[in-house]
Amino acid sequence: MAKPISIEVWNPSGRYRVISTKPMPGTRWIKLLTDQDCRVEICTEKKTILSVEDILALIGTKCDGVIGQLTEDWGDVLFSALKRAGGTAFSNMAVGYNNVDVDAATKNGIAVGNTPGVLTETTAELAASLSLAAARRIVEADQFMRAGLYDGWLPHLFVGNLLKGQTVGVIGAGRIGSAYARMMIEGFKMNLIYYDLYQSTRLEKFVTAYGQFLKANGEQPVTWKRAATMEDVLREADVISLHPILDKTTYHLINKERLAIMKKEAVLVNCSRGPVVHEVDLVEHLRANPMFRVGLDVFEDEPYMKPGLAEMKNAVVVPHIASASKWTREGMATLAALNVLGKIKGYPIWHNPNQVEPFLDENSVPPPAAPSIVNAKQLGLPTAKL
Numbered sequence: 001m002a003k004p005i006s007i008e009v010w011n012p013s014g015r016y017r018v019i020s021t022k023p024m025p026g027t028r029w030i031k032l033l034t035d036q037d038c039r040v041e042i043c044t045e046k047k048t049i050l051s052v053e054d055i056l057a058l059i060g061t062k063c064d065g066v067i068g069q070l071t072e073d074w075g076d077v078l079f080s081a082l083k084r085a086g087g088t089a090f091s092n093m094a095v096g097y098n099n100v101d102v103d104a105a106t107k108n109g110i111a112v113g114n115t116p117g118v119l120t121e122t123t124a125e126l127a128a129s130l131s132l133a134a135a136r137r138i139v140e141a142d143q144f145m146r147a148g149l150y151d152g153w154l155p156h157l158f159v160g161n162l163l164k165g166q167t168v169g170v171i172g173a174g175r176i177g178s179a180y181a182r183m184m185i186e187g188f189k190m191n192l193i194y195y196d197l198y199q200s201t202r203l204e205k206f207v208t209a210y211g212q213f214l215k216a217n218g219e220q221p222v223t224w225k226r227a228a229t230m231e232d233v234l235r236e237a238d239v240i241s242l243h244p245i246l247d248k249t250t251y252h253l254i255n256k257e258r259l260a261i262m263k264k265e266a267v268l269v270n271c272s273r274g275p276v277v278h279e280v281d282l283v284e285h286l287r288a289n290p291m292f293r294v295g296l297d298v299f300e301d302e303p304y305m306k307p308g309l310a311e312m313k314n315a316v317v318v319p320h321i322a323s324a325s326k327w328t329r330e331g332m333a334t335l336a337a338l339n340v341l342g343k344i345k346g347y348p349i350w351h352n353p354n355q356v357e358p359f360l361d362e363n364s365v366p367p368p369a370a371p372s373i374v375n376a377k378q379l380g381l382p383t384a385k386l
């Protein structure tokens with residue numbers, strides 16, 4: 001018999017049973033659900049990553065919707081169990097949904113939500129932090145100080161890379177990649193080279209206008225270039241940040257061959273998904289090129305690092321915290337809850353998932369819509385501008 005799962009229950013007499021597989025930041029998301037006749041059950045199990053069996057036990061025989069996490073494997077087993085339990089709604093508490101088999105959800109008539117629009121800047125800020133930390137060797141220097149090794153200023157002590165006037169490369173110039181590019185360009189007056197399947201006209205216009213502003217003020221203007229190939233970015237950029245989605249076109253995008261064409265003193269940052277980088281190849285490259293540095297928020301086999309990575313002084317590593325600001329995490333919880341609520345209530349889908357401010361205002365009632373459902377079209381769900 002399966003071990004009972006520990007849960008916390010809000011509004012026990014609520015008509016709709018909504019499960020959250022994890023406690024989430026803030027309480028607004030709980031209130032939004034309980035105010036709309038939902039019984040909210042929050043899994044409080046101590047283990048960090050729930051298995052499919054754990055989630056099956058949580059779903060049980062009657063469940064209207066689930067808020068899940070990017071660490072969980074949402075495929076046909078879970079979606080068909082949710083369907084059997086009468087459920088129609090699932091939302092990841094994340095913008096990325098590579099852990100979700102959307103086709104399986106659609107086949108079972110389950111709407112899949114995600115949470116764009118509330119983590120763009122927070123994630124870009126962490127990518128910028130990792131860029132700086134790696135370029136200026138901040139973690140290495142911090143460890144040196146704490147080890148009591150500092151015995152006076154020296155001309156060669158922790159010399160790193162200047163960013164101003166250098167080239168920032170962005171692979172995947174969507175919401176987060178573009179926000180990161182703007183930060184690095186405006187903050188450090190870097191030139192841009194980017195590669196994406198689509199043209200980022202807004203980003204290009206921003207760089208052009210900022211370049212004109214600098215020129216008018218007697219400064220060297222910044223420039224932009226849309227690269228024809230990813231290799232062009234890797235060859236030309238001094239700092240490269242990865243921001244594509246994870247799918248079969250981006251799996252192991254950075255491998256031995258591509259690392260070899262990067263500059264020997266380049267900085268590589270990954271705040272997208274771990275498998276975008278071939279981590280074994282990366283460790284080998286870091287070992288062979290001590291002036292090459294990386295800043296990593298995500299790892300190929302999370303929560304583990306590939307052997308050798310933890311020992312590399314030229315790597316800054318943090319535990320998948322790019323979206324971890326209080327405002328963002330509370331907003332993600334709110335959007336995930338409203339995705340599930342919106343589907344349960346039969347609300348239409350919000351017309352623009354990138355403009356979700358009306359859902360986040362603590363002082364007003366959110367619009368009667370599901371903020372972001374990725375398979376809305378496949379399910380034939382109506383969209384509305386309210």
Ligand SMILES: NC(=O)c1ccc[n+]([C@@H]2O[C@H](COP(=O)([O-])OP(=O)(O)OC[C@H]3O[C@@H](n4cnc5c(N)ncnc54)[C@H](O)[C@@H]3O)[C@@H](O)[C@H]2O)c1
Binds near residue numbers: 197271320
């Ligand atoms: N580390 C974190 O905590 C964290 C936080 C938020 C998002 N993310 C990850 O970042 C990803 C991007 O988020 P977003 O909101 O910017 O998404 P987005 O959809 O706005 O941007 C992704 C961009 O990648 C581009 N792209 C897709 N395939 C590509 C390819 N083969 N080569 C080059 N570009 C390609 C797309 O055209 C798009 O412009 C998410 O899917 C998620 O996996 C991670």
Ligand SMILES: O=C(O)[C@H](O)CO
Binds near residue numbers: 094096097322323
């Ligand atoms: O995809 C996402 O949203 C992140 O990885 C967590 O914020």
